[in-house]
Amino acid sequence: MLITKNIKPADxxxxxxxxxxxxxxxxxKFGFGDKNVEQICKQYGIHTDFFLEIVNAFNDKDYxxxxxxxxxxxSLTVSYLLKSHYYYNKVKLPFIxxxxxxxxxxxxxxxxxxxxxxxxxxxxxxxxxxxxxxxETEIYPYVLExxxxxxxxxxxxxxxxEKLKTKxxxxxxxxxxxxxxxLLDLKNIIIKYLQPAKNQDxxxxxxxxIFKLEKDLTDHTELENxxxxxVAERMETELKNRN
Amino acid sequence: MAxxxxxxxxxxxxxxxxxxxxxxxxxxxxxxxxxxxxxxxLLKNISGIKPDVLIINAKLIDAVPExxxxxxxxxxxxxxxxxVGTRREADNFSVxxxxxxxxxxxxxxxxxxxxxxxxxxxxxDDNLSENLSEREKEVVKQIALGKTNKEIGxxxxxxxxxxxxxxxxxxxxxxxxxxxxxxxxxxLNNLIKIEEAV
Ligand SMILES: [Fe+2]
Ligand SMILES: [Fe+2]
Numbered sequence: 296m297l298i299t300k301n302i303k304p305a306d307x308x309x310x311x312x313x314x315x316x317x318x319x320x321x322x323x324k325f326g327f328g329d330k331n332v333e334q335i336c337k338q339y340g341i342h343t344d345f346f347l348e349i350v351n352a353f354n355d356k357d358y359x360x361x362x363x364x365x366x367x368x369x370s371l372t373v374s375y376l377l378k379s380h381y382y383y384n385k386v387k388l389p390f391i392x393x394x395x396x397x398x399x400x401x402x403x404x405x406x407x408x409x410x411x412x413x414x415x416x417x418x419x420x421x422x423x424x425x426x427x428x429x430x431e432t433e434i435y436p437y438v439l440e441x442x443x444x445x446x447x448x449x450x451x452x453x454x455x456x457e458k459l460k461t462k463x464x465x466x467x468x469x470x471x472x473x474x475x476x477x478l479l480d481l482k483n484i485i486i487k488y489l490q491p492a493k494n495q496d497x498x499x500x501x502x503x504x505i506f507k508l509e510k511d512l513t514d515h516t517e518l519e520n521x522x523x524x525x526v527a528e529r530m531e532t533e534l535k536n537r538n
Numbered sequence: 539m540a541x542x543x544x545x546x547x548x549x550x551x552x553x554x555x556x557x558x559x560x561x562x563x564x565x566x567x568x569x570x571x572x573x574x575x576x577x578x579x580l581l582k583n584i585s586g587i588k589p590d591v592l593i594i595n596a597k598l599i600d601a602v603p604e605x606x607x608x609x610x611x612x613x614x615x616x617x618x619x620x621x622v623g624t625r626r627e628a629d630n631f632s633v634x635x636x637x638x639x640x641x642x643x644x645x646x647x648x649x650x651x652x653x654x655x656x657x658x659x660x661x662x663d664d665n666l667s668e669n670l671s672e673r674e675k676e677v678v679k680q681i682a683l684g685k686t687n688k689e690i691g692x693x694x695x696x697x698x699x700x701x702x703x704x705x706x707x708x709x710x711x712x713x714x715x716x717x718x719x720x721x722x723x724x725x726l727n728n729l730i731k732i733e734e735a736v
Contacts, residue, residue: 407725408726410732411722411726411732412722414732414735415719415721476716476719479713479715480713480715480716480718480722481719483712483713483714483719484714484726488712488726489726
């Protein structure tokens with residue numbers, strides 16, 4: 296189903312609960328009654344067309360949002376990516392970490408199993424934090440600077456021209472990884488090799504959270520690879536030609 | 539982890555393609571499913587994707603009948619399924635391993651494709667017992683201790699190349715790719731002590 300600005304998000308979410316985290320990520324609070332997408336976006340100051348691309352992509356795996364997103368301002372995509380970073384680092388990863396911490400085994404295995412999982416997960420958490428921190432301090436500010444100068448038909452800032460001599464978004468593109476292989480390993484370990492914990496309900500929750508996070512991260516990386524990188528590349532070339 | 543099969547669907551119509559996709563994705567053995575919209579560059583794509591099964595619309599090869607013979611010759615292990623959209627009893631599809639047609643019920647199509655899959659599977663599953671060999675366990679242990687391929691080779695008196703082969707097989711068997719994942723496995727299975735891990 297294609298979600299348009301006249302559709303009521305309440306109806307869509309009732310049909311597809313996977314949209315719940317996306318709604319929250321845009322800062323929309325529940326209890327929005329029968330308002331339609333356009334009304335809600337207006338209320339929260341959200342760019343409606345951008346919102347529609349993101350929710351449609353999330354709602355239908357065959358929906359391709361990239362073409363349209365590449366033609367919108369990069370600042371929209373970047374601010375959404377930043378919100379996702381916050382969600383991973385400050386909400387989801389600590390939540391899963393706490394769940395792991397609450398797993399319990401019989402006396403003699405408890406310490407070993409818990410420590411090994413905790414260590415693995417904290418290493419992974421660090422990996423994600425470093426990855427996102429690098430994007431937030433290096434990559435995103437750089438692409439926003441590109442965009443600002445690109446839109447400014449006057450003189451390009453000399454500081455940027457200086458950077459363009461040595462810097463290129465291609466360097467980031469070449470080393471940009473998915474952050475997913477550790478999650479894949481963790482799923483395998485829990486499903487196949489970990490001694491069953493006493494609280495299987497927690498095990499179940501952890502697995503579900505990992506699957507959701509994995510999908511979310513994949514979409515996130517796709518957005519970076521298919522929108523941020525190609526648009527930045529285009530602007531780099533254009534700015535170099537202009538000057 | 540059992541080896542999954544890779545499929546390539548060659549079909550122009552979106553509606554038919556997604557129908558075929560729907561059927562294919564429901565098999566346990568299904569791994570990657572790739573799609574092509576026409577036969578341009580088909581040979582090149584097969585070389586690149588290396589599918590186990592190719593599904594192609596009969597209409598697409600009407601204009602280039604020699605193409606399928608070419609594929610058969612070049613890719614001996616590739617299973618060929620022809621999809622027939624309209625009644626064409628007169629045609630001879632003997633070059634294909636299987637024919638499915640638009641008017642067949644789902645149960646029949648699924649059954650036919652499943653038996654074709656079963657023909658391929660044993661070969662792909664060769665030497666894939668789920669358990670690690672003693673040598674592989676030793677390699678996992680060394681990886682968990684933080685050793686490089688070169689160091690592992692020196693310790694176990696094997697070439698670094700052999701170490702890489704072991705690592706590939708270990709990942710295939712366990713479904714664990716990263717060093718930290720293998721370390722967890724090694725500790726859980728008492729191959730090393732938690733204090734020894736890097
Ligand atoms: Fe990111
Ligand atoms: Fe990233």
